Amino acid sequence: MSPTYCLTYCMTTLALAFASSPCTAQRDGFSGPPINYETAPVDDPVARLARRLEAGEVELAFDEEHGYLKSLLGALDVPESSQTLVFSKTSMQRSRISSRTPRALYFNDDVYVGFCQGGGVLELAATDAEQGAQFYTLEQSKEEPPRLIRDRGNCLTCHASTRTQDVPGYLVRSVFAQASGQPEFGSGTFTTDHASPFEERWGGWYVTGTHGAMRHMGNAVYHRRKGDLDREAGANVTSLETRVSTEPYLTEHSDLVALMVLEHQTQMHNALAWANYETRRAIHQSQVMNEALDRPADYLSPTSTRRIDAAADRVLEYLLFRDEFPLTSPVAGTSGFAEEFAARGVRDAAGRSLRDFDLQTRLFRHPCSYLIYSKAFDGLPDEVRRRVLMKLKAILRGGTAAEEYPRLTPADRRALREILTETKPEFAALE
Incomplete structure (x- = not known):
């Protein structure tokens, strides 16, 4: 073929x-x-x-x-x-x-x-x-x-x-x-x-x-x-x-419910791929200029840094469902997909998972994408992945960083911080 x-x-x-x-x-x-x-x-x-x-x-x-x-x-x-x-x-x-x-x-x-x-x-x-x-x-x-x-x-x-x-x-x-x-x-x-x-x-x-x-x-x-x-x-x-x-x-x-997950997942994958590509292009651009200007090989220009920072912000918007459409009625599927999908989730000591559904007012009970555990996320270049996790930690701590995510309640932020601290070692290791 x-x-x-x-x-x-x-x-x-x-x-x-x-x-x-x-x-x-x-x-x-x-x-x-x-x-x-x-x-x-x-x-x-x-x-x-x-x-x-x-x-x-x-x-x-x-x-x-x-x-x-x-x-x-x-x-x-x-x-x-x-x-x-x-x-x-x-x-x-x-x-x-x-x-x-x-x-x-x-x-x-x-x-x-x-x-x-x-x-x-x-x-x-x-x-x-x-x-x-x-x-x-x-x-x-x-x-x-x-x-x-x-x-x-x-x-x-x-x-x-x-x-x-x-x-x-x-x-x-x-x-x-x-x-x-x-x-x-x-x-x-x-x-x-x-x-x-x-x-x-x-x-x-x-x-x-x-x-x-x-x-x-x-x-x-x-x-x-x-x-x-x-x-x-x-x-x-x-x-x-x-x-x-x-x-x-x-x-x-x-x-x-499978359709709703599919909609989120496809564009979350795209956001991760875009951040990956954009970061690699930004680094490549800096490397070309570094060689031409006799600068250190690992120098990142301000322009490249801004590009990577913007890529991290795009990932966060999808990761935290910033613009999610609020459900006005409960939803339910028919195939058992919701139960099978949730059962695949990594859980913290309290039994909570990012794959747990809400389906009353939003898709997930804890609004952070389960694709944070994916190889696509972990495969992001260090320069953008660490930015995403650092920004995420700042948002979940509250304060001015959380102002761009008004739908995340204090209870949401606390639960996500606790779940990720137990289940995402790189997140837990960041100060």
Whole structure:
């Protein structure tokens, strides 16, 4: 399977990704030093699995209904409860997607897997600690040994734009989708995350779960003649039985809580990747100037320092859910995803975890992203990672540093400080 199979539509265009800037301009920004996106070695979970497959250390089982899907999810530790279903024609295998045949997406903290009924490939993306989002395909054929093929930049056509924070990244897109799955672009589209108004979310997606008086765009098709989308008809749906056959999928759900986590996680990953890239570029710029001006090799110019400081601030905004949309009704999913997700969390002596949900007025009980434990966070260059942690500690102590985060109550700050002190050694070690 050639990597160019992935050419224009690639896996985690979680719902559409026509890039807002030219592909060539984006690739020029990532292909050379200091990023070397297309040529640098990577060590993300999919890359590691690919090496093990090639070495014969692991095998993937093929079944007639789902191909390698179930075996692949098991090998990558991706829970089936994370399943969400998107019916807009907004990914590589768009011809196979409609309201009757939605695309399934599965994910964990580092990996995303896309499956289409009768699709020629499984679509994968994974986060490398240094290089950010990496894209892969796995051919759905039992005739040849399974091989995970890494894309070498073609997917950046869709996955490197302002919608992904100008880095190779991910996005959840909400569109006005017709029954055929075709988006009605003239009616508007939304790139969604934890800050998005509820009413703008999940156009072109199926959604199972309850959310009280709040309304979203899911479970509804756009009728061009009426010029409308019935948000009421798609509200508080707990079963898709009358809307679409879920028999071809691993579960019958498109879980509401999984979707909310997915929205946060995709843009949190992008913020981390942007901080990584920006810091490396700032350091590289200083090194070039240091050599030209005969300055010490490790000197950081004021301009570079400001760039790194701004990158740390962007990470903190996402990390602490600064602009999170406040829920006005409780929400609940249907698949057991919330329980399985929370059970994976590292806990302090009091049993608290950053993966504990609130789901009454906000997504998480303790509003600091669980991705602070991720390899993507730990892989940030020292110059920016230490700034993030130092600024975080200052915010959680209160005072003027906390003024930019008025939604963090004293109780929130105290709980986060205690949890992170016990569970994040680098945070605890900072004075």
